[in-house]
Amino acid sequence: MKFLYINTGNKYAPDKHLIDGLRENSHEVFELIENGHGISKYVYFINRFLKNKNQFDVIIIGYGLPFLIPVIRLLSIKKLIFNAISSQYEANIISRNIAKNFSFTGIRWFLVDLISFHLSSKVLLESNAQVSFVNKKFFVPKNKLILGRMGVDEEIFFRDQSIQKNKDFTVLFRGRFLPESGILTVIETAKKLEDKKIKFLVIGHGFMYREVNALIAKLKPTNLKILSERLSEDELRKMMLSCHISLGQLADHPRLIRTLPAKLYESLALGLPYLTGRNAGVLEVLTENNNCIAVEPGNSLELAEKITYLQDNPEILSNIGENGYNLYLKEFTSKKLAKDFIRDCFGYKLS
Known part of the structure; x- marks a missing residue:
């Protein structure tokens, strides 16, 4: 399959391992980086997306980019998979407690999740409990929610028994x-x-x-x-x-x-x-x-x-x-997690 993977270019583990794993399983992955500042970055990004969108079967939106999903959904009817990992509302309101649940900020983050989850064809989440939370909190059908473990960047994190342990x-x-x-x-x-x-x-x-x-x-x-x-x-x-x-x-x-x-x-x-x-x-x-x-x-x-x-x-x-x-x-290797991703999102196994 051919994937268009939109990410921030920051090599977040949820994106890096999936990109690497898909390539290890002989899929084509073209990366479109969302960066820059101001309105001009969106004009540039949209132009690049429109030039490339017909070359791919599936679009994946990377970790930390829920705001892009409504934009991409307006521009394409192709299968759109959001590698969310978790809820932005959970991270900002439940974890960091930056605002109360029913404050303007709390409602804003709730709506960010609600809209991004419902406009996606599939949503990747880090745990079964996260799947249940998103299903109940944001009324997202369970058949849209996929278990997607995080993995690691295998170019950084690998076993090396030549490294000596500290004396203490x-x-x-x-x-x-x-x-x-x-x-x-x-x-x-x-x-x-x-x-x-x-x-x-x-x-x-x-x-x-x-x-x-x-x-x-x-x-x-x-x-x-x-x-x-x-x-x-x-x-x-x-x-x-x-x-x-x-x-x-x-x-x-x-x-x-x-x-x-x-x-x-x-x-x-x-x-x-x-x-x-x-x-x-x-x-x-x-x-x-x-x-x-x-x-x-x-x-x-x-x-x-x-x-x-x-x-x-x-x-x-x-x-x-x-x-x-x-x-x-x-x-949890990149190759194994990508096989699980293909199986759960598209319904077939890779050998």
Whole structure:
């Protein structure tokens, strides 16, 4: 098949893995990049789209571009697939809490989702719980909603056993400081483990930086290092691989019923043992005590105990990482996810 894939050019994992996977399965993918500023960018974009639209069988709108869907739907009646991953309303109102549900901003984000979901032929979502949420919240028929796991950019995140582990047992937290991340729980846990020769490496920044800085100033954990600057792809991969455990989302937050962080798939692809809050979304994919370790969300004491347990039991730690990597190879490579996409959106299997 021939696909026109419209994306931002930012190499978001949901787009990159699907583009790569479709090409690995011998499909043609032409990328149309939506960038620039002001009204002129839309004029330029529409001109490029109209010149190319008849060369392709299917149009895919990439992650983070719900505003383009009404425009594309006006310009074409072809099958239009939206790689949404999740709801913009959920991300901005439920997660970041930038406005109240029935405020102007809340209603605006609700309508963005409502319109983009209903105008799409199919919508890709990250979990079965997300499918149920969108079905009920936005009245979208379930046959329009497709499970589409996120995957990784395989040029960045790949296993490399030549990378040496840090001398000190190191716990990694990577990601934005969002309410569901559990970053405050991580800082509290680091303080509890100051005298255990356990280091914490936090690679991240974002929304909750004031709360993060305030808690660090209060607790003053000596075993915690935060890197907020942008790293090269090679530096990031090597730094992650040098750690012993990768932490998932650890907060007690309603969004974690449905959402799965990108670092889950990154950790599996790297073979890093994954320690996460015991949330319904992540447990759709992982099995506790087989390919992940789980703790009660928001419980820094239990998190400290599990980290110490894994430090003292390297064989169990190794098995968790190996089982996670094998799960990735079986279910979450770009090629496998693209096969699932073709099967679920078009009704036929690829060999």
